[in-house]
Structure formats: structure tokens, C-alpha cells
Amino acid sequence: MITFIKSKYSDTSDGRDTLLKITQIENLIRPDSFFSYLCALRITEDMPENVRFSQKDTDKFLILKNKIPWTIKKPYIRFEAEILPVMDEIGYHLNAKKTSSLEKYNAKVIEAERLIEKYAEDSCMVDPEIFIEFHNKLNLLKDILRRDSYVFYELRSDEMFDELNRINTDNKEKYTNIYLVAKKKYEVSKNFFAKYKDYIGPKEIKTLQEQYLLIDKLFQSRRYDLMNKAVELINRTDSKITEIVNAKKQNMIINLNRQIDKLKPSIWLEDWEILKKNVSVMIKEAEETGSLLNLNLDR
Amino acid sequence: MLLKPFSNKMNISYKDFLKQNYFISVNSKGLKKVNLKGMNIISKACDANSNEIKENDIIRRSFAEMELTPELMTAEEKPFLEEIITARLAKIERNAQKDVSFYNLGAAFSIEMFDIIWLFELRSEDSTDAVNSVKEALRSTGRIELFEKWTRTAEDYLEYLENPADFVLLTQIKEKTEECVKEYEGNLFARFLLGLIYLKPAAYFDLNKAEQSIIEAAKTAADFGNSYLSALCDFLMGWISYLRSDYKKAVEYTLSAIDKEFINMPELYFSTAKYYAALNDPENSLKYLDEAVKRFDFIYAVKADVDDDFKNIGYELTDYFKKLRNDKKNSLLQKLKDLGIEFIEDNNVR
Numbered sequence: 001m002i003t004f005i006k007s008k009y010s011d012t013s014d015g016r017d018t019l020l021k022i023t024q025i026e027n028l029i030r031p032d033s034f035f036s037y038l039c040a041l042r043i044t045e046d047m048p049e050n051v052r053f054s055q056k057d058t059d060k061f062l063i064l065k066n067k068i069p070w071t072i073k074k075p076y077i078r079f080e081a082e083i084l085p086v087m088d089e090i091g092y093h094l095n096a097k098k099t100s101s102l103e104k105y106n107a108k109v110i111e112a113e114r115l116i117e118k119y120a121e122d123s124c125m126v127d128p129e130i131f132i133e134f135h136n137k138l139n140l141l142k143d144i145l146r147r148d149s150y151v152f153y154e155l156r157s158d159e160m161f162d163e164l165n166r167i168n169t170d171n172k173e174k175y176t177n178i179y180l181v182a183k184k185k186y187e188v189s190k191n192f193f194a195k196y197k198d199y200i201g202p203k204e205i206k207t208l209q210e211q212y213l214l215i216d217k218l219f220q221s222r223r224y225d226l227m228n229k230a231v232e233l234i235n236r237t238d239s240k241i242t243e244i245v246n247a248k249k250q251n252m253i254i255n256l257n258r259q260i261d262k263l264k265p266s267i268w269l270e271d272w273e274i275l276k277k278n279v280s281v282m283i284k285e286a287e288e289t290g291s292l293l294n295l296n297l298d299r
Numbered sequence: 300m301l302l303k304p305f306s307n308k309m310n311i312s313y314k315d316f317l318k319q320n321y322f323i324s325v326n327s328k329g330l331k332k333v334n335l336k337g338m339n340i341i342s343k344a345c346d347a348n349s350n351e352i353k354e355n356d357i358i359r360r361s362f363a364e365m366e367l368t369p370e371l372m373t374a375e376e377k378p379f380l381e382e383i384i385t386a387r388l389a390k391i392e393r394n395a396q397k398d399v400s401f402y403n404l405g406a407a408f409s410i411e412m413f414d415i416i417w418l419f420e421l422r423s424e425d426s427t428d429a430v431n432s433v434k435e436a437l438r439s440t441g442r443i444e445l446f447e448k449w450t451r452t453a454e455d456y457l458e459y460l461e462n463p464a465d466f467v468l469l470t471q472i473k474e475k476t477e478e479c480v481k482e483y484e485g486n487l488f489a490r491f492l493l494g495l496i497y498l499k500p501a502a503y504f505d506l507n508k509a510e511q512s513i514i515e516a517a518k519t520a521a522d523f524g525n526s527y528l529s530a531l532c533d534f535l536m537g538w539i540s541y542l543r544s545d546y547k548k549a550v551e552y553t554l555s556a557i558d559k560e561f562i563n564m565p566e567l568y569f570s571t572a573k574y575y576a577a578l579n580d581p582e583n584s585l586k587y588l589d590e591a592v593k594r595f596d597f598i599y600a601v602k603a604d605v606d607d608d609f610k611n612i613g614y615e616l617t618d619y620f621k622k623l624r625n626d627k628k629n630s631l632l633q634k635l636k637d638l639g640i641e642f643i644e645d646n647n648v649r
Contacts, residue, residue, distance in 0.1 A: 075642035123639065138640065145631070150624035151372035154597040155379050157631045168638055 053094070053102055060109045061094050067116050067128065070135045073142055079119040086112045124175040126222040130167060137164045174224045182227040182234070186215060189234045193241055199248045200241070211237045253283050300332070301384045301598060302409045303360040304573065306607035311358060313542050317500035318342045318349065319357055320411045324419075324460040329399060330388045330412060333463075344464040345501035362605050371604055371620040380598065401564040405596030408566050410538060414495045417531065418457050421488070429525050436485055436523075449479045449489055456492060469501060487528055490516035494535065510539050530556040534567055541574055549574040550583075565595030569602065577608045581615035592623065 028039050064087070072080045072087075086108055093105035125131040141160045144152055193208060200208070211233060218230040260279055264272050305316050321333035321341050333341065335354060342349035359365075363377045372380070387407045388399070399419050401408060408416065420426055437446040452475040459468045473496050479489035494512035497505045517532035537552030553571040556564075568591035575584035591599040600623060603609045609616050635641070 077640055078643050081643050141631070141635070145628070147373060147375070148370075148624065148628065149372045149376060150370060150620055150627060151376050151380060151597070151601060153624065153627040153631060155376060155383075157627065161631060161634055164635075164640075165638060 053105070057102060057105065058094065060106075061090050064090065064109060064112050064116070068135070069132060070139050073139065073146075075142060075145060077138075079115065079123075083112060083115050083119075086115065120222070125171060126175060126179055127171070127224045128222060130171045130174075130224075134164065134167045134171070137167060178224050178227045179222075182231050183219070185231060185234050186219065189238050189241075192238060196241060196245050200244050204240075204244055208237060208240065211240075249286060253286070256283065300360075300381065301362040301407060301601060301605075303358075303362065303365070303605040303607075304602065305410060307542070307544055307577070308607040308610070309358060314500050314504050316358065317411060317498075317504075318346075319352060320360070320409070321463055321500075322409075322412045322415060323463060324415045324457060326461070330415060337464075341464045342500070345466045345469065345499070346504075347502065362601055365605050367601065367604050368617055368620050370617065370624050371600055380601065383598070401566060402595075405565050406569070406591075406598035406602045413535070414456070414492075414499075415460050417491075417495070418453060418460070421453065426527065429523075429527055430488070432523055432525065433486060433488060437483060442483060445479065445483045445486070448475065448482075449486055452476055452479060453488070453492065456496075463499075466501065469496070469499070469503075472496065473503060485519055485522070487516050487519035487523060487525060490519055491528060491532065494532075498535075506539055506542065510536065513539070526559045530559045530564070530567070533559070534564065534570065537570060537574065541570075541577070546574050546577040550578065565591050565599070568595070569599050572603065573606060573608050576603075576606075576612050579611045581612035584609070584612055585615060585619050588619070 028036050030036070068083065068087075072084050076084070090105060090108045090112060093101075093108065120126050120131055125134055137160065141157070141164060144157050144160060190212070193212070197205065215230050215233050215237070218226045218233070256279055260272075260276050263275065267275075302320075305313060309316065311319075318341075319338060321338055322330050323333055323337075325331050335352065335357065338352050342352065363381060367373075384407045387404050399416060400423070401416055401420065404412075404416065421430065433449075434443070434446045437443050452472055455468065455475070456472050459465055459472055462468070473493070476489050476493050476496065479486050480493060483489075490512055494509045494516060497503055497509035497512060513532050513535050517529055517536070520526075520528040520532060533552045533556035537549045537556070540546075540548035540552060550571060553567055553574065556567050557571065568587045572584045572586075572588035572591060575581075575587065578584075588599065588603050600620060603616065604620070632642075
């Protein structure tokens with residue numbers, strides 16, 4: 001049986017039109033005969049495709065526009081020249097829901113997101129607030145270029161450029177000293193976690209993974225002011241891992257020593273002493289490196 | 300406001316032009332242009348032969364009312380420029396750096412303000428040495444009271460500049476200044492002031508007498524080794540020569556002032572450019588205009604655009620404005636490029 005979620009189509013005039021047609025289809029297919037389906041099919045041919053555009057899909061365009069809220073105007077920088085036709089196409093698909101497909105729309109949304117992300121990374125303008133502030137200021141400089149008069153250049157260009165330069169310099173500093181440092185720390189932390197994951201219990205892994213999800217969210221925001229919070233969480237997570245690993249290490253050392261002692265009555269004393277000595281070296285190395293891996297006798 | 304400079308091409312005598320363009324000193328600190336009612340009051344008080352000035356007689360001088368070369372500026376920029384000029388004229392701080400001076404006024408300077416600005420400058424620390432040299436000369440000959448007399452006369456003149464309708468005061472100042480000169484021929488400042496009084500559009504207006512006084516002031520200034528006043532004399536002599544349509548002589552005077560390495564008066568460079576333009580010599584005219592624009596004040600480009608004498612070299616002037624614009628634009632684009640911002644080639648800025 002086909003089930004329609006009718007509430008999805010009631011918020012626009014197109015949606016209401018669709019809802020009417022869905023009701024017609026439901027009535028037609030009720031007898032469950034060949035002809036009833038044939039008649040229903042004729043109605044579906046006339047159905048607008050927007051039945052597949054949910055509010056969530058529509059919102060994607062809005063979210064994208066919020067990422068680049070400045071008016072894109074000439075002269076374009078390469079990023080603007082690349083993103084503009086993509087945004088136009090997304091807007092076109094959204095406006096022409098009846099004839100456009102959601103697949104094409106979504107593909108273009110992804111393309112736009114990639115372009116924005118790549119440009120932000122390449123230009124080191126990862127913080128959305130600074131990214132927008134920089135381009136708003138750049139637009140003011142474009143106004144000067146479009147006006148193209150000597151006096152306007154003299155009156156405004158130096159001041160505008162200095163503003164732009166200031167934003168750029170501040171950003172570079174924050175990008176290098178805050179964002180990159182936090183990012184590197186995060187990578188190191190994730191590697192640390194991956195390395196010792198096998199020695200951590202499932203309950204603790206879940207807690208740590210939740211922490212990493214929080215850190216991920218902070219990184220996704222790309223806001224410099226949240227990077228300190230991210231670093232704080234990373235430090236806390238690293239400490240937790242270290243604490244778990246140390247406890248695990250101590251247990252392993254105790255167990256190892258216990259196992260070695262158990263072996264004493266069963267093997268030649270000289271062999272036991274060699275074994276005991278080797279295990280002591282392994283424990284010492286583990287103490288020095290802080291690594292549990294050398295204590296893993298299965299390796 | 301940025302004012303169109305007087306030009307011999309204007310259909311008005313210089314004296315009548317001055318009558319339409321009184322500036323008054325405001326509390327000895329700033330400048331203000333007199334309105335139509337004020338012009339008539341002053342003219343009537345200072346010159347009995349004056350005819351009443353009517354609204355329609357007034358020569359429009361504000362750059363804001365004029366059509367300018369588009370490469371130079373568009374109408375939208377006029378208010379911004381107006382703001383800058385107004386601020387320069389209204390500066391009231393007593394800080395030497397911010398004082399109203401020939402240098403700080405730049406292109407906002409207009410010849411009718413000359414005496415006000417000169418007296419302001421005379422009070423500044425920069426002029427202390429020059430004033431003291433006259434004071435010392437009088438003290439050493441036991442005639443210090445003559446210096447005090449001159450100082451009072453200069454103060455009176457500043458007071459007159461606050462109320463130019465006070466013809467009685469002007470007459471007293473003229474007489475006292477003449478006495479100062481008579482009592483001490485080496486009083487270069489008094490000689491110079493006398494020249495300025497003859498250039499006021501009052502009953503005493505007389506270009507010949509003004510010229511004579513300034514020539515004598517120049518000689519005395521040279522004797523004292525006072526290059527500041529010497530250059531100012533050359534500047535005024537250049538102006539008087541221009542008014543007599545002797546443009547070659549005008550150029551000689553301003554070049555002489557520049558040679559004295561008196562660089563704190565950007566108007567000297569603009570005037571030289573103006574006189575060369577009057578001589579229809581675009582190469583030299585643009586050379587000095589460029590100096591005024593790049594070394595001192597970019598607004599001189601606008602001043603040249605509204606000055607009738609520069610119409611002689613209109614074609615070359617437009618090309619110069621285009622070059623100024625393109626240079627500035629390219630410098631901006633290069634700075635943006637250095638910042639990592641490059642505009643793609645296939646979209647024109649316009």
C-alpha cells in the first residue's frame with residue numbers, strides 16, 4: 001500500500017495542488033483494478049516534481065546563501081565567478097520545482113558547498129564571520145573600482161584597503177596561531193585515541209567518542225572563538241585517554257609479573273631468570289615511552 | 300568649499316571679483332566666507348563708489364555646482380570633498396600642526412584669504428625667528444617701541460579682518476602701517492602689510508601701489524635673509540603680474556619663490572601651473588600641477604579642472620587626469636594582488 005505523508009505538501013500553493021491530486025489517486029486506486037491504476041498513472045504524469053522537495057531541501061539554499069551573504073558583484077574574484085553560476089542554477093531548480101529534479105538541485109548544492117569550503121581553506125578565511133566581513137569590505141573596494149574616478153580612489157581606496165589588509169592580517173594570525181594549532185592538536189589526539197582504542201573499554205570508548213563528536217562540531221563551526229573550547233576538550237580527552245592507558249598499563253604490569261612468578265616452579269630457573277629479565281626490560285621501556293604496545297606479548 | 304580661482308578669462312575686474320569674495324577671520328582662528336548681504340555692507344562701507352551686488356551678478360565659484368571631468372570625479376564624490384575642504388577651513392585648534400596655514404589649507408586656499416592666512420602664520424612658532432630678527436634690529440638701535448607699534452598694528456589688522464566693514468579701522472591701520480615704514484624702513488612686515496592693504500577691494504585698492512610696497516618688502520626681506528617673506532613677496536608679485544596678463548613674468552616670480560626652497564606653500568606650485576596654462580604651455584603646466592597634486596594635495600587636480608586658465612590645455616589636462624586615475628587604480632589592484640586578491644580578466648570593472 002502506498003502511504004503519503006500529506007503534511008509535507010500543505011505549506012505552499014503547489015503543495016496544496018499536489019495534495020488534491022494525491023487524494024484523487026487514493027480514491028482511484030481504492031478498487032485495486034488495472035484500469036483504476038491506469039487512470040491514477042495519468043494523474044501522476046501531471047504531478048509537479050516538487051513533491052520531492054522537502055522543506056529541508058529548500059533550506060539548503062538558504063543555508064548556502066547565509067554562508068556567502070554579500071552581494072556578488074563585478075569585478076569578480078575567481079571564487080565568485082565560479083560560485084555565481086552554481087548558485088544561479090540552484091536558485092533556478094528551486095524556483096522551477098515543477099520541471100526540475102531534486103537530484104540536480106542536490107548535486108549543485110554539494111558543488112557549491114565544496115567551492116565555498118575549498119575557497120575558505122585556500123584563502124585561510126575559515127572563520128565564517130571574518131570570511132563575510134572580509135568580502136563585505138572587498139565589495140566596498142569594488143564600488144570604488146566601479147566608480148573609477150581619481151578623486152574617489154584618493155578619498156576612499158587607501159582607507160578601504162587598509163581595512164581589508166587589517167582583516168587579512170588579523171585572520172592570518174588567528175588562522176595560524178589558533179585554528180591550525182587546534183587542528184594539529186586534534187589530529188594528534190585522534191591518532192592517540194586510535195592507537196590505544198584496543199586497550200580501552202567499550203563504555204569509555206563511547207564516552208570518548210561523544211567527546212570527539214563535540215569537538216567535531218566545534219571544528220565544523222570553524223569559529224576561532226570556539227577553538228579554545230575545542231582545545232580544552234581535546235586536552236581533557238587526551239588526559240582521559242592517558243589516565244585509562246596508565247591504569248591499563250599498571251594492570252598489565254601487575255598481571256605480567258604475576259604470570260612470570262607463576263611460571264617459576266614450572267621452568268628451569270636460569271630460563272625463568274632470563275624471561276624475568278626480558279619482561280623487566282619491556283616494562284621499563286613501557287614506563288619510559290608511556291606506550292602499552294611493548295607490553296603486548298601477543299605482538 | 301573648493302572655489303574656482305580668479306581668472307583673467309572671467310568677465311569681471313579683479314577688484315569687483317574681490318568684492319564678491321570676502322573672507323572673514325572668525326575669532327582669529329578660522330575662516331568664513333561672507334554672504335551676499337555681508338558683501339554689500341562691506342563694499343558700501345569700504346568703497347563709496349561701489350555698486351550694489353545682486354544675486355545674479357555673483358560669479359559661481361563652488362566646484363560643487365560645476366561639471367567636472369568624469370575621469371577625475373563624479374557628482375557623488377562632491378559631498379565627500381566638500382566635507383574635507385570645510386574641515387580645513389574650520390580648524391580651530393591652536394596646535395601648530397593643525398593651524399590654518401598655507402600648507403594645511405592646500406587646494407582650499409583662495410587668494411582672497413591671503414592676508415588672514417599670512418597673519419595666522421606670523422603668529423605661529425615657525426615665524427618666531429623672522430619676527431624676532433626685526434625686534435632685535437629695533438632693540439639694538441633703541442627703538443623697541445616701534446616694534447610694539449607694529450605688533451599692535453598687525454593685531455588691529457587681524458581685528459579688521461574679523462569685521463571688514465570697519466573702514467575707519469582700515470584707514471587707521473593704513474596710516475599706522477605707513478608710519479611704521481617711515482619710522483623704520485627695515486620693517487619688512489609693515490611694508491608687506493601695506494602691499495596687502497592696497498590689494499583689499501576698498502577705496503585704497505591700487506595694484507601699482509601694492510606692487511611697489513611688495514617690491515620694497517622683498518628687498519628688505521632679502522637684506523634680512525628672510526626667505527619666508529621673500530617667497531611670499533614673489534608669490535604676490537607673480538599674482539599681480541598675472542592680473543596684468545604678464546604671464547611670463549608671473550612664472551618667473553613663482554619659480555623664484557620655489558627656488559628659495561620655500562616649500563610650505565603648495566599654492567606656489569599650483570600658481571606656476573596656472574600661469575603656464577595661461578601661456579598655453581601644457582608640459583610645464585602639468586609638471587607643476589603634478590607636483591602640487593602628488594607632493595601636497597590631490598584636490599589641486601579638482602581646482603585645476605575648474606580653473607578657466609587650464610581650459611587652454613584642456614585636452615592634455617584630461618589625459619593627465621586619466622593617468623592620475625589609472626596610476627592610482629593600478630596601485631590599488633597591485634596592493635590587492637599582493638594580498639592574494641585578483642580579479643578575473645574577463646570582467647571589466649566598469
